Amino acid sequence: MKNFILHINLILLFAGIVVSCSNEQQSILDIKHTEKLLETRPDSALKLLKQIDPKVLSTSEYARYCLLMTEALGKNQIPITSDSLISVAVEYFNDKSDKDIKAKTYFYAGWVNQEMQNTKQAMEYFLKAADFAEGDKDYKLQYLIYFYLGDLYFQENLYDSALKMNKQAFKFSKLLGNKNYMVYALRSTALAYSGKGQKDSSIVYYSKAIDLLPKSDSVTLATLYNEIGDRYNDIKKFKQAIQYVDKAISLNPSSEELHYFYVVKAHIYYSSAQYDSAYYYYSKTVESPNLNTKVDSYLKLSNIERKRGNLKKAFEYTDIFLHNKDLIEEQSHSEMIIKMQNIYQHKKTVEKSSI
Known part of the structure; x- marks a missing residue:
């Protein structure tokens, strides 16, 4: 009996090992x-x-x-809210000799930390990824490393560093022969030049991006048209500015994007002292779901009414502006109204590049 039970236990153990x-x-x-x-x-x-x-x-x-x-x-x-998974990979592969897997691991560690808004740590990981990827034939990974580094530097207002990274990203996008990646790198370069105050250079790179972009990609094309219109407004070429924004609007953007396009169009009319037209478009953008857009629109409406001599109406808009500004500060403590719009559009393009 004992031998029988032992025999059964051995069979079960063996079966368990086989299954495992x-x-x-x-x-x-x-x-x-x-x-x-x-x-x-x-x-x-x-x-x-x-x-x-x-x-x-x-x-x-x-x-x-x-x-x-x-x-x-x-x-x-x-959405990623923890680095617990990628930390396991970093810890294990860090001591290994395989540079390819180390480059990929550090890239994703950088991406996770960027998602978690750990900017300094994200930069460190991306830079390590770039070191390990150097000389490799994985051009897509190298493109993504430099593209995301450029995005981080841009958001930190480090525009010279952003330019350097964006140009590296463009180099690898050319090696890949990927036109979409080329467009994203050129757009990021244009944004960085704009951040540096070099609006003419920014327009040059926007134009290059538009020339490369397939016209079937109407969403990205509309964004590029709108942003180049904004740059023409910066250098006070208002006719060209309106033409480009109207091109963007003609591509039938979503309601969220349309509010952003109307903001730029309103700014152009405001900058060129066409206050009736500016008032018309700011009256549309106060309906935007984006509180930053609302705040800026009410402030501009107040300024327009003040210029018109309608002080009572100007004060009413100012009150609404202050109320919404308080709401924004409670939620995000952010006062960078127009730049936040720019970063939002930029982030959408970064996500579209697909990690």
Whole structure:
């Protein structure tokens, strides 16, 4: 009897080992399959990763799993609120000799920290990624590293550094032969020149981006038209400014984008002292769901009424302006009204470049 029970226990133990090994082998196969899927079907890749039991993975496979899960979350535009996954990959691959996997790991560590608004840490990771990727043939990864670095420097008002990174990004986009990536890099370069106050150079790079962009991409084209219109307004070429913004509007943008385009058009009329037209468009932009847009619009409406001599109406708009400004400060403590609009548009393009 005792021999029989022992025999059964041995069978069960062996069966358990076989099942465990089978599960681990299947998980490893799933991980390899996921790597191939991520480029073409990131949603399917994420579903596959979620079916894997991390507990059956070896240390090395678990590190790769954490990296792939981070990549899958990014490609599916799922918000990242913790660096716990990517930290596992960083810790494991940091001591390995494979520069390719280290470059990729540090890139995603940078992306996660950028998403979490840990700017300094994100920059450090991206710069490490650039070092490990140097000389590699993975031009897409190098493009993304420099593109995201440029975006970080831009948001920190470090425009010279942003220009340097954007030009590197453009170099790799050319090596890739990817026109969309070229357009994004050129646009970022234009934004950086604008930040430096070099509006003419900014217009040059916007024009290059527009020439390269497929006209079928109406969303990006509308954004470029609107922004180049804003730059023409900066150098007081109001006729060209209005022409470009009208081109943007003619492409039937979404209501959210349309409010932003109306803001620029209102600014152009305001800058050229065409106050009736400016008033008309600011009256539209006060309906924007973006509080920053509301605040700036009410302030401009107040200024226009003051110029017209309608002091009572000017004070009414000022009161509304102050009320909405307080709401913004409670929510974000931000007073960078127009720049916030610019960063918002820039961020949309960054996301569209697809990590």
